[in-house]
Amino acid sequence: MEPGYVNPRTRVLRIVSSSSPTGRPTSDPGIRVSIEGAERAEVVGAWSATELMGTLAVQVGSLAPDQTKRVVIRVFCPRSRVGAQVRASAVLHAQMPDDSGELRSREEEVELRFAEGHVNSAQPRDHERSLVALKAWQSDVMRRALEMNQRHDWLGAQQYMQREFSLMSRYAEGLPGALDTLEELELLAQQIAQPMHERTRKDVYVARIKSARGEIELRQDAIWSVKEMLSRPRL
Numbered sequence: 001m002e003p004g005y006v007n008p009r010t011r012v013l014r015i016v017s018s019s020s021p022t023g024r025p026t027s028d029p030g031i032r033v034s035i036e037g038a039e040r041a042e043v044v045g046a047w048s049a050t051e052l053m054g055t056l057a058v059q060v061g062s063l064a065p066d067q068t069k070r071v072v073i074r075v076f077c078p079r080s081r082v083g084a085q086v087r088a089s090a091v092l093h094a095q096m097p098d099d100s101g102e103l104r105s106r107e108e109e110v111e112l113r114f115a116e117g118h119v120n121s122a123q124p125r126d127h128e129r130s131l132v133a134l135k136a137w138q139s140d141v142m143r144r145a146l147e148m149n150q151r152h153d154w155l156g157a158q159q160y161m162q163r164e165f166s167l168m169s170r171y172a173e174g175l176p177g178a179l180d181t182l183e184e185l186e187l188l189a190q191q192i193a194q195p196m197h198e199r200t201r202k203d204v205y206v207a208r209i210k211s212a213r214g215e216i217e218l219r220q221d222a223i224w225s226v227k228e229m230l231s232r233p234r235l
Contacts, residue, residue, distance in 0.1 A: 029094035031058045031071055037078075037086040044072040045136040045212035046143065061213060069213065072136040077112070086112040131177050137168060138181050139212040145192050146205050158193035165189060184226045191230060203229045 033056040035041050041056055043049040048059045060069050077086055092105035141164045148157035165185055172178035188204070204226055 029060050029062070029092065031060060031090055031092050032056070033058065033073055033088060033090045035075060035086065035088040037084070038088075039076040039078050041073055041075045041088075044074050044133070044140050046139065046209040047071060047213065070132050070136075072133050075112070077114075080114045082114055082116060084114045086114075088112075125175075127176055130171075130175055131181075134168065134172055134175065134178055135181055136212055137164075137171075138185050139208040141165075141168070142185065142188055142208050143205055145188065146196075146201050149192050149196055150201060152195075154193040154195075158189070161185070161189040161192055184230075187227060187230045200229055200232060 033041065034054060035056070036054070041051075043056070043058055050057050056073070058071055060071060073088075075086065075088070087109070088111075089107050089109045091107045094103045095101075141161065145157045145161050148154075148160065165182075168185065169182060172182055207226055207229065
């Protein structure tokens with residue numbers, strides 16, 4: 001987590017990442033994120049999370065040695081004066097599989113300071129983390145739109161995707177590697193306002209979940225390209 005400035009109207013995306021702190025597998029790993037001064041925070045992507053008294057607890061699934069998983073947290077900031085701060089901290093915790101105790105990473109802290117827009121915009125962009133955030137955001141949008149399509153809320157799904165695509169396109173401006181992510185979203189948007197084949201909808205939905213969670217696809221016949229899934233002939 002890195003310090004930075006934030007304009008009161010800016011949607012903030014920050015990444016918390018960690019890998020197994022020892023060479024041994026862990027069980028029940030999770031991240032606890034505490035935020036002070038924000039309106040609220042939520043997980044972007046297909047993670048199980050609960051919120052209690054300002055702390056967001058995120059379960060990240062099995063964490064193998066040397067494996068890295070990234071969790072994107074969206075922070076909603078209130079209007080405030082220049083110089084005001086939003087503070088956040090995060091810690092990774094996990095149980096050893098032999099119940100020999102709990103493992104905890106060192107606490108990571110971040111401070112966001114309210115500033116004028118030109119000060120915020122002048123900060124150098126972290127392309128790697130921005131792309132991770134964009135992909136998590138895209139995954140979230142696609143899954144929610146597919147759920148709406150399954151409920152036959154085709155108009156709602158179309159309007160939702162149009163709005164989110166506009167926001168994501170602005171976020172992705174000048175971001176290397178963002179084109180494929182936007183193209184996948186645009187391809188789904190072309191189909192979301194009509195009945196979709198159940199297999200296509202399920203395959204795209206599962207692929208977005210696994211991608212967002214950093215999970216490995218084990219099915220031998222799996223088609224991993226979302227573009228290929230959405231381009232298959234309709235049955």
